[in-house]
Amino acid sequence: xxxxxxxxxxxxxxxxxxxxxxxxxxxxxxxxxxxxxxxxxxxxxxxxxxxxxxxxxxxxxxxxxxxxxxxxxxxxxxxxxxxxxxxxxxxxxxxxxxxxxxxxxxxxxxxxxxxxxxxxxxxxxxxxxxxxxxxxxxxxxxxxxxxxxxxxxxxxxxxxxxxxxxxxxxxxxxxxxxxxxxxxxxxxxxxxxxxxxxxxxxxxxxxxxxxxxxxxxxxxxxxxxxxxxxxxxxxxxxxxxxxxxxxxxxxxxxxxxxxxxxxxxxxxxxxxxxxxxxxxxxxxxxxxxxxxxxxxxxxx
Amino acid sequence: xxxxxxxxxxxxxxxxxxxxxxxxxxxxxxxxxxxxxxxxxxxxxxxxxxxxxxxxxxxxxxxxxxxxxxxxxxxxxxxxxxxxxxxxxxxxxxxxxxxxxxxxxxxxxxxxxxxxxxxxxxxxxxxxxxxxxxxxxxxxxxxxxxxxxxxxxxxxxxxxxxxxxxxxxxxxxxxxxxxxxxxxxxxxxxxxxxxxxxxxxxxxxxxxxxxxxxxxxxxxxxxxxxxxxxxxxxxxxxxxxxx
Ligand SMILES: Cc1cc2nc3c(=O)[nH]c(=O)nc-3n(C[C@H](O)[C@H](O)[C@H](O)COP(=O)(O)O)c2cc1C
Ligand code: FES
Numbered sequence: 291x292x293x294x295x296x297x298x299x300x301x302x303x304x305x306x307x308x309x310x311x312x313x314x315x316x317x318x319x320x321x322x323x324x325x326x327x328x329x330x331x332x333x334x335x336x337x338x339x340x341x342x343x344x345x346x347x348x349x350x351x352x353x354x355x356x357x358x359x360x361x362x363x364x365x366x367x368x369x370x371x372x373x374x375x376x377x378x379x380x381x382x383x384x385x386x387x388x389x390x391x392x393x394x395x396x397x398x399x400x401x402x403x404x405x406x407x408x409x410x411x412x413x414x415x416x417x418x419x420x421x422x423x424x425x426x427x428x429x430x431x432x433x434x435x436x437x438x439x440x441x442x443x444x445x446x447x448x449x450x451x452x453x454x455x456x457x458x459x460x461x462x463x464x465x466x467x468x469x470x471x472x473x474x475x476x477x478x479x480x481x482x483x484x485x486x487x488x489x490x491x492x493x494x495x496x497x498x499x500x501x502x503x504x505x506x507x508x509x510x511x512x513x514x515x516x517x518x519x520x521x522x523x524x525x526x527x528x529x530x531x532x533x534x535x536x537x538x539x540x541x542x543x544x545x546x547x548x549x550x551x552x553x554x555x556x557x558x559x560x561x562x563x564x565x566x567x568x569x570x571x572x573x574x575x576x577x578x579x580x581x582x583x584x585x586x587x588x589x590x
Numbered sequence: 591x592x593x594x595x596x597x598x599x600x601x602x603x604x605x606x607x608x609x610x611x612x613x614x615x616x617x618x619x620x621x622x623x624x625x626x627x628x629x630x631x632x633x634x635x636x637x638x639x640x641x642x643x644x645x646x647x648x649x650x651x652x653x654x655x656x657x658x659x660x661x662x663x664x665x666x667x668x669x670x671x672x673x674x675x676x677x678x679x680x681x682x683x684x685x686x687x688x689x690x691x692x693x694x695x696x697x698x699x700x701x702x703x704x705x706x707x708x709x710x711x712x713x714x715x716x717x718x719x720x721x722x723x724x725x726x727x728x729x730x731x732x733x734x735x736x737x738x739x740x741x742x743x744x745x746x747x748x749x750x751x752x753x754x755x756x757x758x759x760x761x762x763x764x765x766x767x768x769x770x771x772x773x774x775x776x777x778x779x780x781x782x783x784x785x786x787x788x789x790x791x792x793x794x795x796x797x798x799x800x801x802x803x804x805x806x807x808x809x810x811x812x813x814x815x816x817x818x819x820x821x822x823x824x825x826x827x828x829x830x831x832x833x
Contacts, residue, residue, distance in 0.1 A: 315804035319821065323594050323677075323802070335806070343816055350797045350807035352637050352661070357799060364806045364816060506636055558799040559629070559636055561594045561677050 292575035293582040294568070296330070298527060298550050299450035299475050301385050301411050303330035305568050306544065306583060310531055310554030311336055311389035311414065311454075312361065316375040317382055323561045328568070330550060331385030334371065336416050338390075339397045341367035347498035351487050356508030357555050358485055360497045363391050368401045372408045380409055389454070391416040392429075398443055406448045413449045415440065415474075418456030418481035430456035430481075433468040444473030452529060455479040457509075457516055466520040477520055478529035478552065480513045506555040507533045514546055521547020521588055535563065537570020547588040593618055597676045600650065602668050606728045608657040609700065610666045611644065614676055616651040621683030622708035623793055623825045626653060627801035629675040633664030638675060640798050640820070642704040645732070651676075654703040654729065680801050681824045684768070684791065686711055691765025693717035696779055698755055698771025699724065704793055704824075705770055706732045718764075722755025722775065761788045769793070780828045790828035794819050 294305040309317070309326070311333040317326045326332060344364025351358040366375065371388070379386045388410040392398040398415065405413055417429035417436055429439050440453055451473070457480040459465040466477055482503025487496040496502075513532020521528045530548030534540050535556040543551050556563040571583065580586060593616075601613035612628065620626075620643045629638035639661045644654035657663050668674060695717050697705045702721055706729065709719065716738045721730065723742070727749045733740055741758055742750030751758055756778040761767050769779045770793035783790035796808040796819040803821025810819055812830045817823060 313800070313805055315806075319800070319802040319804045344806060344809070348797065349809070350799050350805075352635065355634065355636055357636060359799070359805070359807060361806050364809065555636070555799075558801075558805065559638070560675060561627075561800075561802065 292572055292580055294571060294575075296550055296583065298529075299412055299452070301450070303385060303550055304328075305330045305571070306548075306550040307540065307564050307568050307571070308333060308385070308387065308529070308550055308552045309557065309564060310552035311387075311416065312359075313554040313557050316378050318378050320557065320561065321382065324565060327383040329384050329564055331387055331411070332379060332382065333387040333389050333414055333552060334375065334379065335365050336363045336389045336391040337365050337368050337371050337401065338363055338392060339368055339401050341365060341370060345497075345499060348496055351496050351502065353487065353504065353508060356504050356506040357558070358487055358497070358502040358504050359482065360499050360502035362499070368404050372404060376408055376410065385411045387412045387414050387452070389414045389416050395439055395442060398439065399446060402443055402447045402449075406446070410449060412452055413447060414452045414454050414478055415443060416454045416481070418454050418458070430459055430465070432460060433464045436465055437468040437472045440469050440472035440474055450475045452476040452478050454481055455516075455520065456481050457483045457512065457532070462516045462519045463523040466523040470524040470526050474526060476527045476529060477524065478531065479520060480509070480516050480532040483509055483512065505533065507535055509533045510539060514542055517543055517548050518546040518590065534567070535559065537567050537574055540567050540571055541574055541586070544583065544587050545590045547590070549587055594677045595675075596673045599668055599670050599672050599674055601670060602666065604666075605654070607726050609728050610655055610657065612641070612653045612655065612665065612674075614651050614653075614674065615649055616646075616676070617649060618679060620646055620651070620679035620707075622686070622711045623683035623704050624679035624681050625704075625824065626651070626676055626678030627680065627798070628653065628665060630665050630668045631673055631675065632668060633660075635661045635664055637661065637799055638677065638801065639665065640680075640801055642793075643679065643707050644703045644729070645707050645710065654700070656700040677801060681820060682822065684708055684711075684825050689715065689766055689768070692763065694720060694759060694761070694764040694767045696720045696755060696759060696767060696769040696771070696775075698722040698775040701769075701771030701775075701793070702729060703770075705768070708768065709733055717768075720755050720759050722771065723749070756782075761790075762786050764788055766791070777833050780831060780833045783828055784833075791825055792828060792831065793824045794826055795824065796820075
């Protein structure tokens, strides 16, 4: 039994495995399958100030070892989250991360103010959602816009602040550095990669929004590179994700510089993938005679 | 109760055309209308596929599916004794207690899959069964023997009546109509029922990823906002649906 415990932004993670935003709801459904309190943390579905119905049309499309989604941030809104869903998440004895999206800077600021007084452990500022028409990802493309956004949020945010980067950013190292300079406590990446599928018989894009976000094993090598670049560019800790499906994948991200990792699409492939990953992490460390996972963090 | 398990395949047989039946052991008794997320360990696809309970008896879970793409094709290639990933039973299923009076069951194509197990559960209520197919019919024998009436319709008239199943039912004759099948068929049935004030339940289908209600990938618009087919459904009351 190696030590999998990690301190991340002043919070104790019993292991570095966190369920990724948008793939785990608020934990409720997966807790019917296994005790989600065994996870290091859970990142909530992306929240917006006002509730959202999300996108019309097809929302999911499988690709070779990948998944495209165009959910469009369907969520109950920050206020409902604070009065209802957070209580569900809080009962699980794991870190609760509130993933916050927005269309305007004001949306982010009001959302953060509301979350300041809640019981969330960490705010994950989502400046990278590709599936909403305006805003969302726009904040995550240009480093100067991201800087201004994160700086304004930082000034009022009283929770540990993790900024979730988009792989669609113009330059990942510049984006990472800009967010650090603006006062982010940590970075998480990657969100989904902007992508497209076409129905050749209908002669139109599969998705009403034309483009959708690609995740799953297909994106892993790209995500790994970006996590490595970010970790090299900043001193703050990094939470890595993108296609992680096994303990081996998780170890790669940790060696590339991630202190903790998130698992998204793999939850769909096998409902208790996160538990498998925790077990495989432990087995790998034992087999290599490593006593503490931190010994291999960022060694590449 | 829901279970996430690795099960051994007891049978995985070709029924006809592109229709297959997968049989695994399970100690959980599902409700009619529920489904399982199934993924073989073979092949290079990612997501489990939702497959309806066709029957359950003596610990044997029978899942009827149509090969409609790469994932189901890979599942159809799995052999007896292979391990297969089984998550379920999922979804709400039919509320048998609500099904009283004169009942019609209307199925089309692979949509007949959940209706056999439903039929077994309400046999004593002697529902009439209407089944529509394109050309080849399958799994008809299961719908006996206690039925009131079995009306089979094929588009080419090869078996039973010729035409569309929707042309052979007069929903006014029933207190409750239950339907599962192609979207156009269900829409027609639901509309007719709503017009005539006949209670109607439809089992819906949608592309899924998680199958448990977490990803919001399978929602349909209802009069009460978006509902998840996998968790709030797949069975919906027609009055909630926007058709
Ligand atoms: C169905 C789905 C919904 C998602 N919703 C969100 C979201 O609301 N907020 C967010 O920051 N990321 C969201 N993501 C992105 C994931 O959190 C994660 O960044 C991405 O999927 C890459 O990880 P993976 O390959 O392990 O899935 C979503 C991903 C999927 C597949
Ligand atoms: S398939 Fe994920 S919510 Fe229904």
